[in-house]
Amino acid sequence: MSWGGSLSLVGVHQPGDSWLHRLPAGAKVAGLVAAIAVLLLVSDPAWSAAGALAALLLLWSTGTPWRPLARVARAVAVMLLVIGVVQVWVLGWEAAVVGVSRVAASLALAWAVSLTTPVSAMLPLVAQLARPLRPLGVDPDRVSLVVAMAIRSVPLGVAAAAQADQARLARGHRRSVHALAVPTVVRTVRIADALGDALLARGVGGEPDPGEGLTARGRGPRGRSSSPGDGPPAAS
Amino acid sequence: MTFTGVGLRHGERTVLADVDLALTEHRIGIVGANGSGKSSMVRMINGLVRPTTGRVEVGGLDVARHTRRVRSAVGFLFPDAEHQIVMPTVREDLAFSLRGSGLPREEVERRVGAAMAEFGLADHADHPCYLLSGGQKQLLALAAVLLTEPAVVVADEPTTLLDLRNVQMIAGRLAALDQQVLLVTHHLELLRDMDRVVVLDEGRVVADDAPGPALAHYVQLMTGAAP
Incomplete structure (x- = not known):
């Protein structure tokens, strides 16, 4: 097994200037959720396949270099082939097309979002959702x-x-x-x-000092304290 | 930084005993055999390790009571920078250092950009951190530490996993800092320009002197031979 290749599954952000890169993280995640919901509602094989094709085109439109993704894409293709064969055998070819298309489209869309959105842009959204x-x-x-x-x-x-x-x-x-x-x-x-x-x-977590608020916050640069004696100690 | 009657025990094992030090010099080296208590001692400076007995103070503050304030003043470099990097990319990890600082986003970006330029990381700004070389990871860790403008930089064997070129690069960066620097290392050549060198053995301070005599004591301790 190649351990390094599996890192591509992480979907680390790829810098770029595509329209999807420029879209706010919140809009992308909302669009992703809505698109997957629609895909789950569609049960017509032709429309499902069209949805998968559209998702792949959207992934292509991000302008991400294909080479780093190829290994994982091949693994995904094999997985989809196995799912497809099993579904044809168990449920028939129409259900297989719908099932495989849903999985392929969902993966492509999720990949497109994670490739075009830095983690730092996702974090405020996650915090907002957890509020x-x-x-x-x-x-x-x-x-x-x-x-x-x-x-x-x-x-x-x-x-x-x-x-x-x-x-x-x-x-x-x-x-x-x-x-x-x-x-x-x-x-x-x-x-x-x-x-x-x-x-x-790095200043995250730990017990608050006496007299400090209970909310754990990150620390900032020296000299930002608002009151005398509130800043960090000076060097010895 | 002062250590007053500091001791540390793990069960029956004594890690540190009777450490009394007032570390006031600009650049201080710590050296000792594996297991001599060096890392435990310096980790007490920002409260990662709590002494069993005695007291550690930084800038007059008791670390045990004012841990968070002390941590905001003490930047810490770990032996394996890989484990110090929190965020997926270089730019994001540097920005993480300014998380919660209250600085406007533009100012955070400006400082992060300046740090990347200063440490030669600008070309790797959006690269995954795990793809950086060992030297670049340690540079990133140091840049992230310095972004918080600490008063003290504690470096716990920061060159252990690096090749000679990267050892010299990191050592040069540490030597150029205005901050007080406490360097733990097995690279004796990095300690020769220090203002003071402390030698630990089996949890006790066995030499505390200028680099020449302190390192001579250490070499004799390790090899039984005169330097």
């Missing part, structure tokens, strides 16, 4: 940070698994699931621990 949960004690900023951390953690987790896989092969345990799973889990936990320390060191 109604504030009365329940949920911190919307914290929710958006969790989403960002989840995205960031994917390549770290993949790297941990790749290292464990290479160590397994080097020690001649090619078929041992145990030799892959245990070091991967241990490494992942250690990475999570290190990320936690990094977040604390």
